[in-house]
Amino acid sequence: MENSTLISIEGLKKYFPTSGGRFTALNGIDLTIGKAEFTGVVGPSGSGKTTLLNIIGSLDSPSEGRAVVLGQSISNLNPKQAALLRRSKLGFIFQSYNLLPVYTVFENVEFPLLLLRLDDNLRRKMVMDSLEWLGMTDKVKSKPAQLSGGECQRVAIARAMVKKPEIVLADEPTANLDAANSHNILKTMARLNSEFKTTFIFATHDDKVIGYLKRKISLVDGKVTMDEIRNN
């Protein structure tokens, strides 16, 4: 683990109201995650992986305990502040890519930079750099519908990486990809991780992903059952 701590979680609980009372999705999590980690939250379906990622990503807030991300306590953020945190410091990668279908590859990757109000030339350069890292520079003018699944996910990664965020959160990023594409993408992300010291946090139960992780946090019924550093 590296020295500087980006995320610190203490006694984190998350309840969801249900018809019969409440359901405990996260049941007392303690974790710290540092800079440049390549970490996966691993566990069976329903174990709370997405719920945890949601809270780290400031999309949801804790019911109990604390989650401090990049110095900000998630519980204390209002929606505007949460959006600012996501927009400036976090990148998201989804299972089903979620590219905007009417826009080109270039424009999809450009979008987060538009939200940051960066000027034209800088945007252009950053988008091209990002597409370069993902090997997608020859498809700048293509629309998502013209791309393969693997290519779509590359564009989605470029979109998450374009603003050089501190943390990238990826929920099952390989679930829709075949083995070759999965490995390809994971290698790329591992490279970006070591090159830019971007912290990657995955939620997954895919063994291919687990194979690339440098740290594996196992989650069962909303509790961390194992937390191991691995060497690949």
Add this chain to the structure above:
Amino acid sequence: MIRFLLKGILRDKQRSLLPVVIVIIGVMLTVFLYCWLRGILNDSIELNARFNAGHVKIMTASYAKNVDQLPNDLAITGVDTLLIKLKREFPEMKWGERIHFGGLIDVPDSRGETRAQGPAAGFGIDLLSGDRSEIERFNLEKSLRRGRLPVHSGEILMSEEFSVKLKVNPGDTVTLIGSTMNGSMALYNYTVSGTIVFGTGPMDQGSVIVDLDDVRNALDMNNAAGEIVGYLADNYYDEEKVAHVVTKFNSLFPASNDEYAPVIVTLRQQNSLGKMIDQIKAVGAFAVFIFVLSMSLVLWNAGLLGGLRRYSEFGIRLAIGEDYSHIYKTMIYESVLIGLIGSLIGTSAGLLGSLYLEHHGLDLSNMMKNATILMPAIFHTRITSTAYFIGFIPGLLSTVIGTMLSGIGIYKRKTAQLFKELET
């Protein structure tokens, strides 16, 4: 960002087409309706102008005060010289002398005894000089029911209803019993050349039209006229141009105590047309309001549909870190763009249709059968400067209101659900 949104609108035809089409139709109808109303207003103004008020009217000061009584003893004298001066000073105007008079029309039998008699309102206008302006202003050829227009002096036109009441046919002789300019009794025989229909009850009941010089002879009004009406050359009543004429006239003929001095009044001053203009404007505003309301409702629903189509787009934008309020704002921007595009096209289409009808008119004479002086069978639209922007009010307002309503839904999205929603 705007450029980014515009690209989205232009590329996602399914999303933008329906709203744009709705806006185009609504705006087109608004513009057209407005031009139509202005056309009707304009037609009634021009009708009034041609038939009665002129764009301006010159009378003696005291005639003007008692104009309802047709006080021909107060008529303008020395009309020749006045007209020469008017034509010289106002080359942009066309002038016409007129005499309104009242009297009895007496129909003699074969022995010269009175067979029938009725009160008549008379118009003395230029029918015989060869200048056809007044014949055209009165739309006489189309309003003729029986016989023909006068071609000789001593001929008279009667309203059809009046002629039926008096059992008079073209070719018959009638006697006008009236009073001369000096107040003595006048008797004058005319041959009925034809009958006409005015299209309005009181006038159809008892009106006659006679050549100006015939009236002058009958009423001893040599070189006199009750009124001189003036028309702008392009035949459209234009308040600015008229005001200009009035100012110039008043400097040429300064106000004096002479009750026979000529004075000028405008069309608007003579009639309740000001009120009518205001009413038409109110109707126009109401029409715009209705369009805004109904189009907003439709666009609200179109917005809800569009929102469904774009559910994952908004989700991803929220996840990437766009504010709720920013997304809402961009939706409003988009609606403004859509409103502008639709309004531009709709206004052009509406103006094009109106332009055609302004020049060619919609001829309903087949449907209306009988054209009359007061009811022309051809409808014209009229394009005013307002027509160029009036459509933008419903076009923009309705898209923006529709979007404001449908866009509220964005605030109900929970970011906590985004990962799950975006997984499928």
